[in-house]
Amino acid sequence: MSEIKEMVVEVVEKIFKDKVEKETVDLLEENKWAEDIWQLLLENELHHVAVSEEDGGAGGDIEDLLALYELVGKYAAPVPYVEHTLANFLLQQVELKGYEQLTTYSITTPLQLKGDALFGTLKHVGWAQYAKKLVTMAQEGSQQFIVVADLQDAQLKNSTNLAAEPRSEVVFENLKALQKVPVSEKQYDVFKKFVTAASVSKMGGALTTAFQLSVQFSKEREQFGRPIHRFQLVQQHLASMAGEQTLMTVAVNNIRTLLAAGREEREVAYARLRMDDASRTVATSAHQVHAAIGVTHEHRLHQYTRRLWAWRDEEFTARYWKKQLAQQLLETKIDLWESITDQAETHVHA
Amino acid sequence: MNLPNVQFTEEQKQFRQEVRSFLKQHIEKGTFETRCDSWLSGSDPSFSKLVAEQGWIGMTWPKQYGGSERSTIDRYILTEEFLAYGAPVAAHWFADRQTGPLLLRFGTDYQKEFFLPKIVKGECFFAIGLSEPNSGSDLASVATRAEKVEGGWIVNGAKTWSSNAHDAHYMVTLIRTEPLGEKKHEGLSQFIIDLKGEGVTIAPIRYLTGEPHFNDVYLDNVFVPDEMVVGTLGNGWKQGLAELAFERSGPERILSTFPLLNEVIEQLKIKRDLAGLEEATKLVAELWSLRNLSIGVAKVLEEGGEVAVPAALVKSIGTKFEQKIPEIIRLLLDVYPNLQSDNRVERYLAESILHAPGFTIRGGTSEVLYGILAKGVIAQ
């Protein structure tokens, strides 16, 4: 664990706590985002977390970044923090310099590369309508590359996800790649895991808040002359939410440590799969406990549940990882129990 | 609990066909676009007018009020078709489902003659005013009160979550007509309130999608004439319970997300995705068994039987099923839920996910229904 982690987490949490109001998040629905909060993060150099010191960064590693992504989820922060920092972190993995200008990434579907020209369509690219640069994957023959493209020259069809966060379809029609670096299959696998761990972290944060809001509400709301947490069926919701939330917090911490140490084998996939169930249980129970007030736009709950619903269908989904895991089981002779327990000997970052 | 087994007759099958071709024709013409949860979120008064022209509002009611005295099963078929094709029926929904039957059972001749023909013509829509900010599950604690004056009552208070009140002309409202005493269920009455009247303010509440489907209704010194009291003064609780049976057992507690299931099965068939179809079939089997239950309740209702307990059962299992559909389907296809998408599966999935939390809340939460069920089972 890096030393700066605690400090950075504290600073970011303070910024989000002070600045991210319910109304700030609502503004996304009107196509506005919290540019002032973004400026504040930039001023505090928080976009340089996990950028090496030679490159003018503050140091730190993927573990620190993921801890911050959890805060993005916990506060539903309407800023492209994950997109920008993760895009630059990916570039750093292939020894490219990051960008100061707002940058995003999309690595689920490789583009086609012909010489230096990019072709193809990327769907649901986060914050592309505001970003200047895009980090993505491209393929020429059997070789994969990580490439950087200028978004200003691409064709964008802007839309949003279920939580009204900006998402765009980006079409590349003979666009020049600004940079390209070949990437091995193994490296690409690691990238997929970083990206997935980022969404699991965000979801973990959102899940925690949805749970906390429910606990608080169950103490305040009375029916039949007593607070509703006194009804056994409400207690059942609280208990199952508490279980899921704890389970996922531990899982998220676990994959962070494994990823930072380069020891992750299948754990990100497990966490991603399990997160699907956890987010379903928590979103369902949180809404049920809040009943009608919770399905109003006025209440904060939906800012977290809509994010859970949206994020679980983005990038590398549970469905994707389920197929990967099944494929692995089919192809290798590994014993299931060994694969669960025997993690120390495999190093994926090699 | 035992419910009758209902088999459809040839005439009924023909009627279903008739409704279906009406709906298909209007989808083709672009009169409406299929959507999930259309009975709550698809309000279109001009479409309601078209439905009325077919004689399909109040179709089970006596001819003297404009009805066509058709069976409850015919109405059931009609409702199923509306939901399966996601037609925008929300505007007339509550009047057809709840207010009409309530007035036929408890209303005065004047009320029947005044309201029913208008409802049948698609010119008069109702909202349901039960809930209040502090009376959710504990409905008997409603605080909206009325004081007797010459020729009527003066009402003060506030109702909330009133679906579609913004499009409705009137609201059947549960009101305290005697001071709250030891027995909370007594001294409640049902009034019909003119939503365009003086002292009534309707403020839309936005659903989590940002769209307005339900409302706050503020009642500030609203005068309600004596002839707008429904049934017996002080009998509001019992009358309300009878109304809830109609509310809880219909196909709308099973089919809110059906357009999604239907579309996905089409897609899986095109893809020849056997594994996906196997999963989807489980949902179809569940749907089949739930329908049997719900149609059985409809039959008992038609015969005037007691259905409070089985209706609670239909609602609690049915809404859970409606909620489960999007959760299972998103794991069968690579789809991205998006309200703005041109792709039907993506759009229906987004609608289903975002509307699903309401299914197990509106009309009584599952938890409260479990209470009713447990009591009913113990009493047997």
Ligand SMILES: Cc1cc2nc3c(=O)[nH]c(=O)nc-3n(C[C@H](O)[C@H](O)[C@H](O)COP(=O)(O)OP(=O)(O)OC[C@H]3O[C@@H](n4cnc5c(N)ncnc54)[C@H](O)[C@@H]3O)c2cc1C
């Ligand atoms: C989409 C939608 C449309 C609606 N339309 C209408 C309408 O048209 N007209 C109208 O009058 N109302 C309408 N409602 C209101 C609905 O009937 C109420 O929301 C519902 O009865 C629950 O009340 P509440 O929201 O106050 O929750 P609360 O009663 O505060 O319940 C909060 C939580 O506590 C639980 N709980 C409460 N009491 C108990 C108990 N005794 N045992 C166990 N658990 C308990 C509940 O199940 C819930 O999980 C609508 C609601 C929704 C979501």
